[in-house]
Amino acid sequence: MTEFELIKRYFDFAAPHQEEIALGLGDDCALLQLAADEQLAVSTDSLVCGVHFPENAPPFLLGQRSLAVAASDLAAVGASPLAFTLALTLPEACEDWLREFSRGLKQMAGYCGLALIGGDTCRGPLHLCLTVFGSVPQGQALKRSGARAGDLLCVGGHLGDTGGGLALLQKAPAPTNSAADYLLSRYWTPMPQLALGQWLRGKASAAMDISDGLLADCAHLAEASGVCALINEPLLPLSEALLEHFGDKAAMDYALCAGDDYVLLFSLPPEQLSRLQQAFSHVCVIGHIQEGSGVVLLDSNGQPRQAPQSGWQHFR
Amino acid sequence: MTEFELIKRYFDFAAPHQEEIALGLGDDCALLQLAADEQLAVSTDSLVCGVHFPENAPPFLLGQRSLAVAASDLAAVGASPLAFTLALTLPEACEDWLREFSRGLKQMAGYCGLALIGGDTCRGPLHLCLTVFGSVPQGQALKRSGARAGDLLCVGGHLGDTGGGLALLQKAPAPTNSAADYLLSRYWTPMPQLALGQWLRGKASAAMDISDGLLADCAHLAEASGVCALINEPLLPLSEALLEHFGDKAAMDYALCAGDDYVLLFSLPPEQLSRLQQAFSHVCVIGHIQEGSGVVLLDSNGQPRQAPQSGWQHFR
Structure with missing residues (x-):
């Protein structure tokens, strides 16, 4: 299985937000299109084997959890979820592992309303990096600053x-x-x-x-x-x-x-x-x-x- | 040095595109704001130690190269560079390494016109994941499809x-x-x-x-x-x-x-x-x-x- 076959087989799942996603997987960049009065919220999370999850993590659950953790940052700023990218580093292309991981990822992507629009797949110690994208009306993102006495x-x-x-x-x-x-x-x-x-x-x-x-x-x-x-x-x-x-x-x-x-x-x-x-x-x-x-x-x-x-x- | 001190010391460098960057480092998400007729181009790249670069890679050069490689995908679609996120996984927080890596990254960020708007820093085998963002007038992104006989x-x-x-x-x-x-x-x-x-x-x-x-x-x-x-x-x-x-x-x-x-x-x-x-x-x-x-x-x-x-x- 080549890298391209792997992506096609396990990570080419349909985009729930066709309108905002002008171009998805398969080119050098994905393209997002927001309405004029919207801002894009962006957050990146790494999940490292042995640090963020145990080595024997069940791949279905790992797929769910990795996207949930990343998407939580969109919740934190009040963004409406749009899309994510996945950089997946794997020691080997084990089909059973990939099938289950992909299934868990897809399930959480469906729950959150996030389309997979791009990524990178390579060989190395197991490591996940997810970048999530959401939209928020201009000036309305929730921030950590702003709490006032009496709240x-x-x-x-x-x-x-x-x-x-x-x-x-x-x-x-x-x-x-x-x-x-x-x-x-x-x-x-x-x-x-x-x-x-x-x-x-x-x-x-x-x-x-x-x-x-x-x-x-x-x-x-x-x-x-x-x-x-x-x-x-x-x-x-x-x-x-x-x-x-x-x-x-x-x-x-x-x-x-x-x-x-x-x-x-x-x-x-x-x-x-x-x-x-x-x-x-x-x-x-x-x-x-x-x-x-x-x-x-x-x-x-x-x-x-x-x-x-x-x-x-x-x-x- | 805590994770927060590390980010503040080495990765809090100024943003060249203040207009499009509504919120940078330090909150749960960064916020980007594009003009109404622009699309956002997004690409993610992993660089794994021992696969994409040798173990003894000089950190200054590695900083330059990792961002250059990622930014090349923006060039490929004809995007104007805006910003990037960095997920950095390190075996240890070695200050000499970080100082040089940060200097190389900053130099390439300046050359490309890319602001560092977010990221994640954690402990583990050396691994870099960069996600780059650019803008492109609606419908004008270059794609791999479209070549015609005679070109x-x-x-x-x-x-x-x-x-x-x-x-x-x-x-x-x-x-x-x-x-x-x-x-x-x-x-x-x-x-x-x-x-x-x-x-x-x-x-x-x-x-x-x-x-x-x-x-x-x-x-x-x-x-x-x-x-x-x-x-x-x-x-x-x-x-x-x-x-x-x-x-x-x-x-x-x-x-x-x-x-x-x-x-x-x-x-x-x-x-x-x-x-x-x-x-x-x-x-x-x-x-x-x-x-x-x-x-x-x-x-x-x-x-x-x-x-x-x-x-x-x-x-x-």
């Missing part, structure tokens, strides 16, 4: 599940029960909150997705906005599965510190809350924005507590 | 130099003389033919850049266009350095088969030639397009000859 601090859903899922994955054999299954599925198949991100356009004052962990990402949002993010620990939404499997204390640590949640974190003027919760019942208020800087964590007695060590850093 | 077949400059340069690089120690220096510099610092690509918009009937080797890429262009590409071997432009160092036969083999030339290959209605050669004196006619399919190679007697094995294939 509510909110998240789009349960925290810590993927951290728990990863911990389970690193045990061999992984436990099998419904709580473990749930946590593993949350690790492998995070669902980028694209609809929530689009709803928040023009309403949230700042937004991002949680990829480095709640505390670390609250610090990023607070720094970009020049404010202090105050988190009420008892308000953090923890799933029953996470609590059941790990107990209260470890569950809270996962929620605060584990990365890879891929739910949205945002600041919201209080008057927007009721409409938002009607539309998205999983959204939770976890604190508020106040003047100052950094992150303050309040325990169940309303007392500040020392935040645990937080945030993934590749080169620390 | 001239042209290239943007010398062929085979980079193949010769790579062969020298693989010898230890590399020869040192002015011919070798020239060939090595052509390998490390290909200059994407962006001005030529833009000139060819609305004039060339088909275009691409030579990355897999002349014969392989002529076959791609012929297939996409549904025509036959006829190459007159004596017309191929070979540099004095290549001829001097390798002799006539090997030089011709490099010109026909070695990849990585990154000069443009295009078909041109004959009436455009004189104006083109006034503007770009390095452009050469190497044959013509005729009805049929595939590639025909004519030797110095005008006789068809068997083409040598050609074209790089990652998974052959």
Whole structure:
């Protein structure tokens, strides 16, 4: 199988957005065409074998997860998904692996509404690089800056599940029960909150997705906005599965510190809350924005507590 | 040094196209804004250590080369360069390496007029993935399809130099003389033919850049266009350095088969030639397009000859 046959067989899947995609796979560049009042949102993510996923990662799940992780950045800025490119580096062209990877990628592409418009395929240590594209009405992209004192601090859903899922994955054999299954599925198949991100356009004052962990990402949002993010620990939404499997204390640590949640974190003027919760019942208020800087964590007695060590850093 | 410090120190260089770049580094997505009648051209390239460049590649030259290779795809479609993202996977955050790599990248970014708008930095086997963005007036992008019988077949400059340069690089120690220096510099610092690509918009009937080797890429262009590409071997432009160092036969083999030339290959209605050669004196006619399919190679007697094995294939 040549590189060209490989692309044709596994990665030539149809484009859901014909209108914006003037040219897809097969030429030197793909061409995108946006409406005059739209901006293009772009984000690139690498996934490295042994760092971002285990060596024996099931290819179907890896295909789903790699695109979900990348697409979450589109959700974070409120973009409508358009397309993506995939640079796939593989030790060998194993057809079984490619078939399953392609199937998982295609499934997530369908869920997100993302067309595969280009890429590169070559031989080397397993490595994925995805670049995602979305459109956003001019000037309406959500940014990390913009949170103001008095805003509510909110998240789009349960925290810590993927951290728990990863911990389970690193045990061999992984436990099998419904709580473990749930946590593993949350690790492998995070669902980028694209609809929530689009709803928040023009309403949230700042937004991002949680990829480095709640505390670390609250610090990023607070720094970009020049404010202090105050988190009420008892308000953090923890799933029953996470609590059941790990107990209260470890569950809270996962929620605060584990990365890879891929739910949205945002600041919201209080008057927007009721409409938002009607539309998205999983959204939770976890604190508020106040003047100052950094992150303050309040325990169940309303007392500040020392935040645990937080945030993934590749080169620390 | 954390990942964030690394990005700030080495990859936060100023954007030459402020107008189109609504948001650069530091948020979840970058934002690009095109004029209403422009399309966005996008291309992704991976460069894998040990496959696309040697392990001991000098980081300054690697920085230059990696962006040049990616930008050549913008030249191929006639796009005006805008921006790029870089996903950089590194075994360790070595400051000397990063400083030199960043300096080379910045130099080529300045030459091409490309702003660094986003990326991802993580730990793992050395791997680069660059995604480049350009703009092109609606409907005017050059494509591989479109060559017609009677068109001239042209290239943007010398062929085979980079193949010769790579062969020298693989010898230890590399020869040192002015011919070798020239060939090595052509390998490390290909200059994407962006001005030529833009000139060819609305004039060339088909275009691409030579990355897999002349014969392989002529076959791609012929297939996409549904025509036959006829190459007159004596017309191929070979540099004095290549001829001097390798002799006539090997030089011709490099010109026909070695990849990585990154000069443009295009078909041109004959009436455009004189104006083109006034503007770009390095452009050469190497044959013509005729009805049929595939590639025909004519030797110095005008006789068809068997083409040598050609074209790089990652998974052959």
